[in-house]
Amino acid sequence: MSHESALPHPRLAQATLLLASMLTIMAGATIAPALPAIQREFTTAPNAVVLVGLVLTMHGLFIAVGAPVIGALADRYGRRWLLLVSTMVYALAGGSGFVLDSLMAILAGRAVLGLAVAGVMVTVTALITDYYEDNRCETVLGRQAAFTSFGGVMLLPLAGVLADIDWRVPFLVYTVALLLLPAMAFALPEPDRREPTGDRPTSIDELRCTLARFPLGSLALIFALGLVGQLIFYMTPVQLPFYLESQTGASATLVGAALATMTFSGGVVSLFYGRIRRSVGVIALVALTFSFMSVGYVVIGISETLLGILAGLALTGAGIGFLLPNLNTWIAAVTPEAVRGRALSGLTSAIFIGQFLSPIVTRPVSETVGLGATFLGVGVVLAGGAVAFALATVYVTPPTESEPEVEPNPADRPTQ
Numbered sequence: 001m002s003h004e005s006a007l008p009h010p011r012l013a014q015a016t017l018l019l020a021s022m023l024t025i026m027a028g029a030t031i032a033p034a035l036p037a038i039q040r041e042f043t044t045a046p047n048a049v050v051l052v053g054l055v056l057t058m059h060g061l062f063i064a065v066g067a068p069v070i071g072a073l074a075d076r077y078g079r080r081w082l083l084l085v086s087t088m089v090y091a092l093a094g095g096s097g098f099v100l101d102s103l104m105a106i107l108a109g110r111a112v113l114g115l116a117v118a119g120v121m122v123t124v125t126a127l128i129t130d131y132y133e134d135n136r137c138e139t140v141l142g143r144q145a146a147f148t149s150f151g152g153v154m155l156l157p158l159a160g161v162l163a164d165i166d167w168r169v170p171f172l173v174y175t176v177a178l179l180l181l182p183a184m185a186f187a188l189p190e191p192d193r194r195e196p197t198g199d200r201p202t203s204i205d206e207l208r209c210t211l212a213r214f215p216l217g218s219l220a221l222i223f224a225l226g227l228v229g230q231l232i233f234y235m236t237p238v239q240l241p242f243y244l245e246s247q248t249g250a251s252a253t254l255v256g257a258a259l260a261t262m263t264f265s266g267g268v269v270s271l272f273y274g275r276i277r278r279s280v281g282v283i284a285l286v287a288l289t290f291s292f293m294s295v296g297y298v299v300i301g302i303s304e305t306l307l308g309i310l311a312g313l314a315l316t317g318a319g320i321g322f323l324l325p326n327l328n329t330w331i332a333a334v335t336p337e338a339v340r341g342r343a344l345s346g347l348t349s350a351i352f353i354g355q356f357l358s359p360i361v362t363r364p365v366s367e368t369v370g371l372g373a374t375f376l377g378v379g380v381v382l383a384g385g386a387v388a389f390a391l392a393t394v395y396v397t398p399p400t401e402s403e404p405e406v407e408p409n410p411a412d413r414p415t416q
Contacts, residue, residue, distance in 0.1 A: 062114025071345025086119025094174025149267030160256025301376030
C-alpha cells in the first residue's frame with residue numbers, strides 16, 4: 001500500500017483528488033438548469049419530453065454499465081493511467097453538446113461522458129483508499145463528498161447564468177477538466193498494492209479466490225442503499241427545474257441557485273463525516289441519512305413557497321452529504337485492496353442506475369398524483385427506512401470490524 005507519507009507531493013495529491021471528485025457532480029449539474037430551454041429547442045422531436053430528461057441522466061446508465069469493467073481494469077492494470085484517459089475523454093465528450101444539433105447526437109455524447117465519469121469516480125476513490133488508512137481515509141472521503149457538494153454550489157448558479165445566455169453554453173464547462181491533467185500526471189503516483197504471494201493461480205482458482213474475498217452480503221446491502229438513495233435524491237434535479245418554472249416562473253439562474261442550496265448543505269455535513277464516523281457506526285449513519293432526507297422531502301411536499309422549498313432542499317442535502325462517504329467507508333472496511341476497485345465500481349454502478357431510473361420511475365408518479373404529493377409520499381417511505389435502520393443499531397450487534405485479509409469471509413457480518 002502507498003501511504004500518504006510516501007507521496008512525493010502529499011498536499012498537491014490530495015487537492016488534485018478532491019478537485020477531480022468535483023467532475024462527477026458536474027456531469028449532471030452542469031446542464032440541469034438548461035433542461036427547460038433544451039426541451040423548447042427540440043419540442044418537435046419525437047418523445048422530446050422523455051429524451052430531454054434522459055439528457056440529464058443518460059450518462060448515469062453508461063456509468064453503471066462501464067464501472068464494473070473499469071473497476072476490473074483499475075485493479076489489474078493500475079489507477080493512474082485510467083484516470084488520465086478518463087479525464088481527457090470527459091472534457092471532449094462533455095463539451096460535445098456545444099456543437100451538436102441533434103438530440104440523439106447529444107444523447108450519444110452523454111453516453112460517452114458516462115464512461116468517462118465512471119473512470120474518474122472509480123479511480124479517484126480507489127486512489128484515496130490506497131493512499132490513506134483508517135481515520136485518515138474516512139476524513140479524506142468526507143472531504144471528497146464535501147468538495148463534490150461545494151463544486152455543485154459554485155457550478156449550479158453559474159450553469160443557470162450560462163443557460164440564460166444560451167442552452168449550449170453550459171456544455172463548455174466540461175472542458176475545464178483538462179486543467180487538472182498536469183497535476184494528475186505530476187502528483188498522483190501509481191500506488192504499490194499488495195499482490196498475492198506464491199505462484200500465479202489458474203484462471204479458475206483466481207476466480208474462486210476473488211469471489212471468496214468479496215463480502216457479498218454486506219456489498220449487496222451497500223449497493224441497494226446506493227441505488228435507492230440516488231433514485232430518490234435525483235428527483236430534485238430532474239423534477240424541480242420544471243416545477244419551479246411552472247409554479248414561480250423561476251429563471252434558470254434561480255433554479256440553479258435553489259439546487260445549490262441542497263449541495264451546499266450536503267458539503268457542510270460531509271466535512272464533519274470523519275469526526276462523526278469515529279463515534280457512530282455506518283448503520284446508524286444510514287438511519288441519520290434517511291432521517292434528514294425524509295424531513296426534507298416532507299417539507300418540500302407541503303410547502304407552497306420558494307422559501308419552504310429551499311428549506312426542504314437544505315435538509316435533503318444534509319442527508320445526502322452522509323450517504324456517499326459512508327458507503328465508500330463501509331466498502332473500504334470490508335473489502336481487501338486486491339478487489340476494492342471492483343467493489344467500488346459496483347457501488348458506482350448502483351448509484352448511477354438509481355440516477356438513470358429516477359425520471360423513469362418518479363415522473364409517471366408525479367404526473368399522476370402531483371409533484372407535491374410525490375415528495376410527501378417518498379418522505380414517508382424514507383421515514384420508515386430511518387426507523388428500520390435505527391432499530392438495527394439497537395438490536396443488531398455485529399463484531400468489531402477487522403481487516404478482510406485476516407477474516408476472508410465477512411459476508412455474514414454487517415459492519416456497524
